Amino acid sequence: MAVSRDEVARIASLARLELGEADVDRMTEEMNAVLSYVEQLNEVDTGGVSPHSFLEGKSTPLQPDTVKDFDNLDEALAGAPKAEGTFFIVPRVIE
């Protein structure tokens, strides 16, 4: 299953990456090299095999659904590229 140049451009858009023309060419080549390597998984008979290797005999732990405040808002906001009060500022979304 080879991936096309157009497909790579579409995946880049889904992944929110900005790839130039040359980047798309290089990425198409590299992704195809890896994808052709992983083709060998098709040799394995996985009929009736569970995809959840970790869940055999285990359950998901639960904890009480209570609100815990994070006590260091100032430092968390100090790292923001742009913040005002307790808000993160981003480019205008609705014109």
Next chain:
Amino acid sequence: MSEILSSSAAALAGKLSAGELSARELCQKFLAALEADGHNCLIGVRGEEALAEAEAVDAARARGDKLPATAGLPLVIKDNIVLRGKLPTTCGSKILHNFASPYDAHVVERLRQAGMIVLGKTNMDEFAMGSSNENSAFGPVKGPVAQDRVPGGSSGGSATAVALNLAPLALGSDTGGSIRQPAAFCGVVGLKPTYGRVSRYGLVAYGSSLDQIGPLARTVEDTALLLGVIAGHDGRDSTSADEPVPDFSAGLGKGVKGLKVGLPKEYFPDELDKNVRARVNEQVEKLKAGGAKIVEVSLPHTKYAIAAYYIVATAEASANLARYDGVRYGHRSSKAGDLLEMYRNSRSEGFGPEVQRRIMLGTYVLSSGYYDAYYLKAQKVRTLITRDFTEALGQVDVLLTPTTPTPAFRLGELMDDPVSMYLQDIFTVTINLAGVPAVSVPAGAVDGLPVGAQVIGRHFDEQTVLRVAASLEGDE
């Protein structure tokens, strides 16, 4: 002075508690060594903060407070483990170059409770993606044995710092071999604990079903010591296991008499480097001489591990790395006319080529129409790989393998060939897929380049793994 720097952590702990050495003096010596080093193993150094913490330990000791045995011991930690303060946690990435964490990772809290002093954050492959430490935005780490050789990755800075006596101990993280492979290349001990043994709270996520934090040291005893500090349940990581934490050093020195050691035949293929095979065979002879029973076992799905791993790991990475969007922290592009442009430019400017490649692969294998063919298939193969281990470890106490197929390769040698680079991890990724613990222990050298032997154990049986590793170390 050099005698102090080359001492084991256990020996230093003895000197500290006997009052023969102050924590401040010890930290100063290591800080000076770190500052003078030219291997690029650190991304950030904690000078004043570390010394202030050391002074607090000394003051507590002078007052006669009861202190943990580890109080005052310095170490370095990989730069994907968050530590509150001004020093950024960069993850080896431009996108986090200015990220100062507002909280401590669980392991950092544990280190603080143990009175241990973090001297600095070690260099690494960006977001722990790499096997050579060449993918760091802060430049590659030069190997400790030969400067033109890679130290391995992704915990290359941690392994190099320990190998060069720049720190007695280090923390790394291991998603597909990132502690064990650099430990092997640098000639030190490195352990990946059982999945769930150590909380991942505060570890920057790469492949969440594979990631584990673990210790690197120059001796097995020190490795056990540091594992004891960081192991244990933490409710903030839902995959943290509520299992009792034993004394990991309890089995050290007990030898291997009566233990059954399996040699998985798939890990000794005909094409294995003959010198690596010879070094590992010498370890097998040691175990035999020590009274262990050696049996051949089979892990039949081994050849599919790299393929399954690169699907599972990249899929998880693509989801985990979606959070780096330039909104709340980290790099934001100056080309941010609208929201979408901001996301795309921030991410493309901030992530290096290998990270972008893995995000792309992961997004592709999870995308509509391909999920069943790639991701679901890989997860099923993973189940078969896990069953291989359950079966083999039902017959024997531990498995012994080479850690890597070759000794350290040259800087630049595999950079243009992702598949060959990925194949470096052939003997280590299986362990992450199965979630079992494994340690790499030095097994001599080939042409001066260290070789590692890997001891693999049952889930939560780090004790036996370390016991066997201890019987392999020393007396070459």
